[in-house]
Amino acid sequence: xxxxxxxxxxxxxxxxxxxxxxxxxxxxxxxxxxxxxxxxxxxxxxxxxxxxxxxxxxxxxxxxxxxxxxxxxxxxxxxxxxxxxxxxxxxxxxxxxxxxxxxxxxxxxxxxxxxxxxxxxxxxxxxxxxxxxxxxxxxxxxxxxxxxxxxxxxxxxxxxxxxxxxxxxxxxxxxxxxxxxxxxxxxxxxxxxxxxxxxxxxxxxxxxxxxxxxxxxxxxxxxxxxxxxxxxxxxxxxxxxxxxxxxxxxxxxxxx
Amino acid sequence: xxxxxxxxxxxxxxxxxxxxxxxxxxxxxxxxxxxxxxxxxxxxxxxxxxxxxxxxxxxxxxxxxxxxxxxx
Numbered sequence: 001x002x003x004x005x006x007x008x009x010x011x012x013x014x015x016x017x018x019x020x021x022x023x024x025x026x027x028x029x030x031x032x033x034x035x036x037x038x039x040x041x042x043x044x045x046x047x048x049x050x051x052x053x054x055x056x057x058x059x060x061x062x063x064x065x066x067x068x069x070x071x072x073x074x075x076x077x078x079x080x081x082x083x084x085x086x087x088x089x090x091x092x093x094x095x096x097x098x099x100x101x102x103x104x105x106x107x108x109x110x111x112x113x114x115x116x117x118x119x120x121x122x123x124x125x126x127x128x129x130x131x132x133x134x135x136x137x138x139x140x141x142x143x144x145x146x147x148x149x150x151x152x153x154x155x156x157x158x159x160x161x162x163x164x165x166x167x168x169x170x171x172x173x174x175x176x177x178x179x180x181x182x183x184x185x186x187x188x189x190x191x192x193x194x195x196x197x198x199x200x201x202x203x204x205x206x207x208x209x210x211x212x213x214x215x216x217x218x219x220x221x222x223x224x225x226x227x228x229x230x231x232x233x234x235x236x237x238x239x240x241x242x243x244x245x246x247x248x249x250x251x252x253x254x255x256x
Numbered sequence: 257x258x259x260x261x262x263x264x265x266x267x268x269x270x271x272x273x274x275x276x277x278x279x280x281x282x283x284x285x286x287x288x289x290x291x292x293x294x295x296x297x298x299x300x301x302x303x304x305x306x307x308x309x310x311x312x313x314x315x316x317x318x319x320x321x322x323x324x325x326x327x328x
Contacts, residue, residue, distance in 0.1 A: 073287065073290050077276060077282055078275055081275075084318055084322070088322060206289070207289075210303075212293045220304075227308065239323060
């Protein structure tokens with residue numbers, strides 16, 4: 001059961017980050033040519049693979065109790081951060097993530113940027129390479145963090161890595177077909193779900209690592225996930241109400 | 257040496273921002289929760305309750321602060 005949750009969390013988290021990175025790479029590629037942005041993206045994926053390959057096995061050397069408490073707490077802080085942003089978006093206090101708008105902005109910036117000195121960059125475009133490298137690396141770092149912390153705690157780094165690789169493959173495939181921003185992906189809802197899953201697993205591992213025994217052991221996750229969902233939806237409801245009554249407007253809904 | 261120190265400081269700042277983000281409340285809630293669980297686990301079987309309760313409070317406070325900043 002933990003394996004399925006782990007796969008789902010890593011896959012969904014990687015999907016939203018891959019969509020965001022793909023938007024930047026597509027915008028630059030369609031505007032200034034594909035060679036340099038693709039090189040930048042591949043270089044960043046290489047750096048991320050090295051980080052996961054180096055840190056993953058290193059973490060498994062740490063005693064499982066300490067690992068679960070420290071890494072579980074970090075995962076919980078990280079997950080709560082995602083959840084906080086998702087709740088603010090769902091209640092109307094924070095703008096929804098809009099890939100169409102980001103794509104248009106990146107495209108305009110790529111068009112107005114100088115062509116660059118290709119001679120000093122092995123025949124490539126330094127602007128495209130750097131932008132693509134930074135986008136993939138920064139978005140990918142969050143995925144690497146999730147893969148490492150999830151994988152190390154559940155002793156399943158290969159499974160988490162497979163989930164991440166599958167998400168990247170699916171996103172790239174869809175992007176190649178669409179040849180534009182993947183705005184139909186329900187990113188805001190997926191981020192909400194990922195925030196809930198990270199928070200649930202972080203809570204479970206952190207408390208267990210600190211010495212607590214969950215009633216029903218692993219099966220308690222079947223109660224923790226709905227608890228986190230209920231708390232989140234209650235907070236969204238309360239904040240939406242406050243937003244509507246204070247602004248007189250209606251909150252933009254992310255959740256059904 | 258100075259450059260290495262600067263790079264280390266920058267990396268530390270990036271790591272802090274990456275994990276903790278822009279609101280320390282959640283991190284404090286989780287830290288207090290984990291410590292509370294570690295202390296309570298020696299004497300009670302219901303120590304697991306402490307962590308979810310504390311992060312719920314921390315999340316509530318953090319959201320309240322964020323929405324107040326937005327003028328609500």
